[in-house]
Amino acid sequence: MTENKQYNTLSEFWPFYLREHSNKMNRVLHFIGTSCALFFIVSAIYFLNVWYLLAALFSGYFFAWIGHFFLEKNRPATFIYPVKSFISDWRMYFCTITGQLGKELQKAGVK
Template sequence: MSEEIKYNTLGEFWPFYLREHSNRFNRFLHFVGTSIALAWILSSIVFLNAWYLLGALFSGYLFAWIGHFFVEKNRPATFTYPVKSFVSDWRMFFYTITGQLGKELQKAGVK
């Protein structure tokens, strides 16, 4: 019986997170979901409506979970590491829009 690896820090978790997102289409779905979530967050601020934050959560997780269940065919890290996964999704989004994701994927061993 194998033990599950525990990730105590975000630094330890990040390479695992990237390997769980090795499929380009899954990363695309995450990007779309996070972009829509960002639009909901900004709308929440502009219109002073906290209910829009539910739209952010729904859209972000909907696209991500479709990517995991139907594309990667793995279990979303959110279920085990909700905070680290949430932070890592935004980190992946930032690296995508700044053109640095390829370098991070390479360091994590993702081809």
């Protein structure tokens, strides 16, 4: 994490979050991890088994943290802003599947 600014709202945090995900392969890893997490969440509901929720948590963060530590070479925002990061992960996921991520990245100044 390169900024020391305090983010009080999701609106303030979102551009920072996107800048912390400027590497395309990091975003791909986040997408894979969030897709796996979604699969495990649905499985937990379908099979009424809470252990799938642990798998969802693990898979979501596993892929994301690989992207941050090895590609972005930054510290995941989750460590300082866990709730805002969690919400922003899902927002980035839905922006990706709806084709809106490019516009959001451009507004945040990500090339």
